[in-house]
Amino acid sequence: MKIIDLSLPIDDTLKETHAATIDRITHSQGVEHFNWVLMSKQPNGQERFDKGERLVAPNEIPDAEMLSLEIVHSSVHMGSHVDAPFHYGSKSGCKPSKTIEDLPLEWCYGPGVLLDFSHLRYPNLITKDEVIKALKKINYTLRPMDIVLLRTDGDKDLGTPDYVNKYVGMTPEALTYILDQGIKMLGIDTIGLDRPCFEMFREFLDTRDGSLLWPCHFMGRKREYSHMERLGNLKAIPKPFGFKVSCLPVKVKNAGAGWSRVVAILE
Numbered sequence: 001m002k003i004i005d006l007s008l009p010i011d012d013t014l015k016e017t018h019a020a021t022i023d024r025i026t027h028s029q030g031v032e033h034f035n036w037v038l039m040s041k042q043p044n045g046q047e048r049f050d051k052g053e054r055l056v057a058p059n060e061i062p063d064a065e066m067l068s069l070e071i072v073h074s075s076v077h078m079g080s081h082v083d084a085p086f087h088y089g090s091k092s093g094c095k096p097s098k099t100i101e102d103l104p105l106e107w108c109y110g111p112g113v114l115l116d117f118s119h120l121r122y123p124n125l126i127t128k129d130e131v132i133k134a135l136k137k138i139n140y141t142l143r144p145m146d147i148v149l150l151r152t153d154g155d156k157d158l159g160t161p162d163y164v165n166k167y168v169g170m171t172p173e174a175l176t177y178i179l180d181q182g183i184k185m186l187g188i189d190t191i192g193l194d195r196p197c198f199e200m201f202r203e204f205l206d207t208r209d210g211s212l213l214w215p216c217h218f219m220g221r222k223r224e225y226s227h228m229e230r231l232g233n234l235k236a237i238p239k240p241f242g243f244k245v246s247c248l249p250v251k252v253k254n255a256g257a258g259w260s261r262v263v264a265i266l267e
Helices: 029-040 045-050 128-138 161-165 172-179 197-207 215-219
Strands: 002-005 021-025 069-073 081-083 109-116 147-151 185-188 226-229 241-246 257-259 263-266
Touching: 021 029, 029 045, 109 128, 128 172, 161 197, 172 215
Parallel strands: 109 147, 147 185, 185 226
Antiparallel strands: 002 263, 021 069, 081 226, 081 257, 109 241, 241 263
16 A cells, blocks of 8 residues: 655745744753643742742753644644635535534545646636546546545645745636536645635725635535645656545634645555
8 A cells, every 4th residue: 555645734934825833842942841831830830930940850851851842823724724615604505514523524535536737827727628628638537426636736836926826726617517526525736726816806806796706615605515725746646546535634623624634545
């Protein structure tokens, strides 16, 4: 069995729409943090800590090191993640939308299909015709519950302005065609499934036409589905089908998305 990592990390070095920060308490700093945790729970403990009193000395801890600790301050849309129907709106198909903790796990593990759109360049979009051509190229017919991966190679621009502003998105007509085949989960290797958001914003402000804003996302208010964003390394999958995809999301209470370690599995 071979497992291919298709995930990008939560990275606090990237300056993007939703920036992340990570507080990193090192092993050696952990001794001091341990003292603070213990003393902050005691009467006048914070005051005593601030004056320099300590309950534990470094030489009392093996190797003078505690456990490392990282505290992440991040949108659930940083790094590779799964968007649940709740992200798209409060209702999906006239029913309350599923949050990420409600997402059926059956949607998150199944046969994978890789569609190659790496020949497209911004401002081109993945259209219905492009989807049909990609399927014909690999001689494959989508089946209900396939997990469709859209390869644009957009992850190569990670960390650059182009990753945020110039990527290949999908048209709602293309998404409709895929959902009509019984698909519940798909994923893309860009920051978003729709076209670049700042482009949508400018056109909306010029026209006040709400249909220009996130049409693929908002489709989830009518058609219940889920999708992954910020995938990476799709080019490493050696065949267009005949593999499994696992994208089990982290359960975040009452949230519309969850981080996921997305992988392709080949037997």
